[in-house]
Amino acid sequence: MVNITFPDNSVRQFEDGISGLEIAKSLSNSLAREVLAITVDEEIWDVTRPINKDASIKLHKWGDEESKHAFWHSSAHLMAEAIESIYPGTEFGIGPAIENGFYYDVDPGDSVQITDSDLIVIEKKMKELSTQKLAYSRKEVTKSEALEFFTEKGDEYKIELINDLEDIELTLYSQGNFTDLCRGPHLPDTAPIKAIKLLSVAGAYWRGDEKRKMLTRIYGISFPKQKMLEEYLEMLEKAKERDHRKIGRELELFTFSQRVGSGLPLWLPKGAQLRERLESFLKKVQLQHGYQPVITPHIGQKELYVTSGHYEKYGKDSFQPIKTPQEDEEFLLKPMNCPHHCEIYKSRQFSYKDLPVRYAEFGTVYRYEQSGELHGLTRVRGFTQDDAHIFCTPDQLKDEFNKVIDIILYIFKALDFQDFTAQISLRDPDDKEKYIGSDENWEKAEAAILEATNEKGLETVIEKGEAAFYGPKLDFMVRDAIGRKWQLGTIQVDYNLPERFELEYVGSDNEKHRPIMIHRAPFGSMERFVAVLIEHTAGKFPLWLSPEQAVILPISEKYHDYAEKVLNSLNNYDIRTLIDKRAESIGRKIRDSELKRIPYLLIVGEKETEAGTIAVRKQGEGDIGTMKFEEFVEFIQSEVAKQI
Template identity: 65%
Template sequence: MTTQDVQLSVALPDGSIREYPAGASSLDVALSISEGLARNVLAAKVNGKVQDATLPIDVPADGSAVPVQLLTWNDVEGKSTFWHSSAHLMAEALEALYPGIKFAIGPPIENGFYYDVDFEGRHFSQEEFKKVEDKMLELARQKNAYVRKAVSKADAIAYFDEKGDPYKIDLLQGLEDGSITFYTQGGFTDLCRGPHIPNTGFIKAAKLMNVAGAYWRGDEKNKMLTRIYAITFPKQKELDDYLTLLEEAKKRDHRKLGKELELFAFSEKVGQGLPLWLPKGAVVRERLENFLRRAQVRAGYSPVVTPHIGSKQLYVTSGHWEKYGEDSFKPILTPDVGEEFLLKPMNCPHHCEIYKTKPRSYRDLPLRLAEFGTVYRYEQSGELHGLTRVRGFTQDDAHIFCRPDQVSDEFKKVIDLVLYVFKALGFSDYSAQVSLRDPDNKTKYIGSDENWDKAEQAIIDAANEKGLPIVMEKGEAAFYGPKLDFMVRDALGRKWQLGTIQVDYNLPERFELEYTGADNQKHRPVMIHRAPFGSMERFVAILIENTAGNFPLWLSPDQIAILPISEKYEAYANELFLTLQEADIRGFVDVRDEKIGRKIRDAEVAKVPFMLIVGEKEQAEGKVSVRRKGEGDLGSMSISDFTAFFQEQVKV
């Protein structure tokens, strides 16, 4: 390569600068480093934007170095590109097997991808999964390149009109001419922005996971399409490992364990998405609430209680009605002419009205109001899922009203509270997502740019000061303000959003909240929304799956099971139970006419942490024989020794 050939400078993540001739692609960059790397590159992030690794890198007019990150299977964007390309491969296989079908959309998702297909009245079932998988792998082995081509809107419409794909034509109506691209691999062409992997040969394992119905564009008035979920991997072993993980996840499914452990239930007569907390589940829920209440009292929060309904005007003032309207919040009561009430969809407007019940001074702030408030939101029946997606749920909600100079300290204190909750409940692997505005869709939000800029910067500064690992996500903010969302990984490596903190300059303006400052002038407070659990329902669901139902000892609904060997020792067992109850140890006496081995097995299945076995020897000595779930026999202990041992183990 001569000096005259060098026209492109590339800045790699390790800080090194490499030079290439104009027209070089990210794949060329990979090849210049090593052939092994090039074989694994799926896509590239160029100037912060993910694109095909085979595309030429644009040379900046000022000649500056272009930041390039080579993406492999180990990168989130690499997997997403891999699965996006796999969706096109599945569509190619489906079209080969079922000529004349119509395609809608086929995006990647967190694990795999789906494609919405119109089979035109034909029923597609799981019995057909295997032949689609086989066809996908047959096509993948052809190593067909994903070829990008820019087309005019008119040509794109003409192509899909001739093919008879009405959903693609519908999508094209919303696109601007000059921004339309096709991708072709083998004999299949799709409307797509990309990016894609270099060729189909990277795909070595495929599995169709599920089939469901989905309305076109999510509108119940439109046609119901067939949504096919699938996943692919670059190695068969990775698919095998994933399927093993799914089997473990099935065992931990909170819906299954919730029923087996008698924690919660649903009733068709009560209504879909409205959970019923059974006695044992209510104990778990109450313990969680009391745990957080104690922490909140120590942190200076004041408890409040607000109604389950509110006037429609309350939500008009807050802006929620304008943003969501009757699709989400339907009027339920009209007791008098001109009056409309809604089931409460959120607690913040009520708390704003509590703030306004009397004049506030700068000396009164921060004011921290906390409520375990039950709210109601309309979710389509197809979106409901156990406790993780419900229509009625209780938020561990709090709102902090503070002066602008207090925002940073208050935000950091909330971060500390969230991390305290995570530690107490065993969530050690977490990160934080800063959810910002979408700068290209400002109509989605309320409030001034100035307030948004201040709120976003306050969150970023506080997170950095606390040393949180953060990622920025544009377009994920609430409509009234940016937020910090905590993402945790559970025991199976799955990521969940738990806990959120939001900075809000807008609701105080809409509700005309004020305080008198040291200058004796009126000022506007800032509002911080926070919910460490998020919702009790979703948090309990995730906790069940993370622990496989083996709750921390302090949270277990039944901490002990007293197991008399025969009915001769029931009186002694009941006496022990009363003594342990006085020490705030929860459990039961198993008086069933069963052998002791069966009683032990059943207590293990019920996830009871301690089994106290009593027979002739224990009664004579005033002791218990102690077993711990998962550990076995701990030996004989006096009641006082067991109580002391238990109290040491139960500490949060």
């Protein structure tokens, strides 16, 4: 007998070798039908796997991540079986469950090309196989047995994977005619995989290495019920409605021109207004925090970037140097503001009493991003960083770092960005070649970040190998409408540039010392930030940011005079207002203004003209009642005051 502990801490005895499924069955038949995975002492298992020891367990139904993982992982295997039956001889890379669904990287051979239209065929085959209720069976094998199996099958990718594994017990999972190297867990059988949709086919380098072969990656999603799939697809469609590229066009915020060049955004008047409001908001915050604005040119001598190390690191993949009419003079479009700011620091002497010095600039930089990488405003070739560089003494570092965290959190809060992750990016300990600077400085810098975030109680994830080449960083990441992660705010500790630029300050000991530099950008880039803001708000910006705050909609031409009067008064209060004087029906005017996401619609007709009032309609909510002019001004002002 084994003692099984349930999540509520109750303990029951079962026969040795009982499976999760059987335990579920002993509780209720309906549970047994729904249970998809089981956690056994922190490990996630197949529900069919025998339990031979005392254990605490948790049974997982569809709603749990563990179940979804098993479900999608099993779906990936099902897809692999379908692919193998349609394209015999296909070799398989990896096929994991992901956050939403699953994928499999396959190599169907050089003569075969799987395209979008083939997905339907594969999907159909999967559905056919799923109805056969094929059991997923688990088999423990030794490394050499596994190697033998895949050598016989002729699957070089699996062989490579196995060879990289330690010589321990491996597991193979089979269903129908398909067997895969896999840790599991899986569903008992294919039957629950009822609703399947293969979403896209894409290339993906084997093991993420661009020097290796590109495999065909097929993305899919599956659910136990058709309705769930439909809901998911609907949700995807809805998310697309928030796409900043679409809203940016609709609301006339920005555009691109092929003649100007790809990845070079053109800010339209309304977008420029929005951006400038964000900039002045941050400028004000920065002034309060002791930052000093500086301004630097868009280009700099090539030598500047040789000194900074950027040229060696990125020179080949950058916009190439601009040449002057004189020979041997080369300038680069600046890819970063820091070298310029270092030169500003060098323009005078500093005592320890002067530090920290904080230079801030909305600096426009140009980077030659790979063509396949460009994406709306989130990945562009010319963008403006809300950049600043803090030069401080070693004992000021942690405090300064913390103050930057405060600014970022304040901004995120003001803009209602609650759903972000803070990521600490450290050096890859196995590939120090990628970085510049001494081990000692790296260790100090990394320790400073870890200490500061710890002190702040900031919840962070640590990513090794994600650091910048000159220093570790703390990044604030947010997701876009369809779940892609983007880096917004960033704080980076840098011991290297002060060294390279030979920056100094005079300490209390009257000796020269090297300051430490913090690079920081709370928004990251104005372009990317606005993009994410658009997706976050679906174009319904907070009142203080909205390019147009209110629109007056006269019922007919008779009320234009009154409307003008209201407009002038509102403009006197700096409430950004316009009038829709078109000879259209009020319904039409409301609709058009709603679609433009103007926060307040002010309807004026006979009643309002006589009473000296306005009928207020809130975007997305409808009529919120009639107000006197002063009431409305107060209403708007208090809303703005609440927001910032």
